[in-house]
Amino acid sequence: MSKTAHVSDSKQAGSANAEPAVAAVPAIIAHNVSRSFGPRKALDSVSFKLPDRAFLSIFGPNGAGKTTLLKILATLLPVTGDGTAQVCGFDVKSEAEELRRRIGLISHNPLLYRDLSAEENLQFFAELYCIPNPKERIDELLEAVELKHRRYDVVRGFSRGMTQRLSIARALLPRPQVLFLDEPYSGLDPHASDILDSLIENIRDQHTFVMVSHDLDKGLDLASHALILSRGKIVLYDRCDHLDQTEFKKVYREVVGLGVS
Amino acid sequence: MKRELQLALILAIVGGLLTTIAFVMAFTTASMQHHNTVVNAPGFIDTVYELAPPQLQPNPPDGTVNYHNPWFSQKIFYFHVPLAQLSLLVFTIAAIFAGLFLKFRDPKYDIRSRIGMETTLLFTIGTMISGSMWTRASWINSWGELGRVLLSEPRLVTYTVMLMFVVAYFVLRKSVEEEEKRAVYSAVFTILAWIIVPFSFAYTRLTQEHTAHPTDVLQQGMDTSNLIPFIIAIIGMMAFGYAIYVLRVAEERKRAQLALIKEDIEDKLADL
């Protein structure tokens, strides 16, 4: 819980329906977001607001709807029913294309083409986002993720950590305002995980983050806000500096069941 | 629920009754036909005579026609044609529900579309069985000839393609695990199939030379004595088909409810 200085409008965090503070527009507004197929509800009327430049960690047991929520906010899945969600001020349904230019996703899946080189991968995505001067931007990013020396190598030969770094570069390519992280640590060795930590730490100030995680400690370390989902419903949503960590862990353990640290 | 079942039961009885009546009428009141003229020579001349391609006619048309079962062959008409028409109708309904599903994403439309496809399967198989009986009875001398006829008959080819579509549909459903994905894929495939079936008919007709069906009977209309059992059969089968549909929809709904209750109980047990 290092840098919460940017979260200036934090009064409302405790309750989902509170008014946002003046000045800053919330980065994410979810209102009654549901996702269901028939009687089965993956998400059930989820409402919350997240201020700009915050870091939200979403916790919950398997099948609680964490990834579904992330995918809805990232415009990959539609909302069912009459709920609405806005990210960066754009509606996920009606303004999806505008929104897509302002978000990035770092997943446990690298989302890269393994038979193309690091540079070719970034070039391809730069073209998709129609980025002007793609060369400069790619140079910057490769430098930042320390892959400049491997730029002409095929991704297939990369280690898990290198692939993940490249996938971060890919996500940052269009200078997204909101970054979604879908269990970015899974499958990383401790060293690669440290590098990822420091990368996120470095860009922490400039983006809004939404992370889905299984790892409670890691998630709480980074987060400014925490949300626990269970069976598609919000069990707890609060600012991290309001939270008592032991209390939080207790709630989490109750929701997830036994056997969690 | 209860009212639905009552309705289904009534429809099934009425449908069965009407079909039986049509069956009896076909053998009693309906007159024999020969090229739009009523002839009083039962057991002698068949509807499809002269309409079948010459090489398939077992005997030269010199009056000494020797069909295997002309009397029976003409009676099948009253069941074969309604079945064929209804299977197309039900297929269309399944495609409409598929479209509704894609629009509204309501699983009830998916279930209806799927049951529509089941009914299509039933009617298509019925069509093909009755059709092959007709074929066999009227102008096929040996089973060896059957293959050649089947491969060049536009209507039969169309129904074979439709059968392939229905089978593919269920294979596809079986192979997708996630519910919504399964429903969307099936709906997309149903619509695509529905667009393609007319092409199958038209293009088989374009590339193959002849038809074995008495098309002029279908085009020029029938004698009243033939038309009555024909219409009764259509209504009867429609009622019967709809009864099956209602029953299956009710069953599927109960099944879904049961699954939910089961999940609930499991959740509660886990909480204890």
Added chain:
Amino acid sequence: MDAPNKDMNSSKSTASDALPNLSSWRQYKALLRKDIAQEFRTKEMITSMGLYGMLVLVIYYIALSRTGTDFDITTIAAGLLLLMIVFTSMLGLNRSLIHEHDQGQLEALLLAPIDRPIIFLAKATTNLLFLLVVQLVVVPFFYVMFVSGSMPILMGDVTPGPWWKLAIALLLGSIGIAGIGTLLATISVNTKGRDFILAVLFIPVMFPLLLVLVAALNAVIVGGTGYEAEFWTMCAAALGFNAIVIAAAYGLYEFILGV
């Protein structure tokens, strides 16, 4: 690491006002270039399809080895050619979508600000391109091995039409296979038993197209007087089928991507 990282995020929230214009054409080109670059590097689709086509030719050789010299192969040549094309293209279609699937790449495409139909069009275009490249190699082989040296043609009993008509028929067939096949392969790649499902979906859907395609090919190969009318009728039929069904596939593709 600090210095580059500052650059990395030189955009502030005001950057949203200065976002570049999106160009569908540029995205389409990028998608094509990516598929082609990938294929150049791995040569996976073209080699596997080409090799498979050649193996089918070997099977034909074995199957026809006892037919004798009087056997008029021109009557079945169109069917043999069709068989080869259907099998090789099903193999290729499957491959082309697996590339988008195994690392979740499709998700990255969907996350980018692209019109969904552009993804469909690009994929269909590259599939068509690869099908044509393979046919460019395999079809002449087939023709030389089985058709041009056959007795009826050598004796002058059968005079096939010009090669470019064969090419037109094959092009029409490939357009249909690539266009509709892209939709079917996107469905089947998300199922258990991909290859099998693709075949089960592919055959009934392609049935009318294959029927007229084989008639067109047959008209050219058998030739003779008056074959032209039949050839052009069949080509028109194939064109009609392609236009309507590809339009439907184009419209339906978005639903497949949306779940």
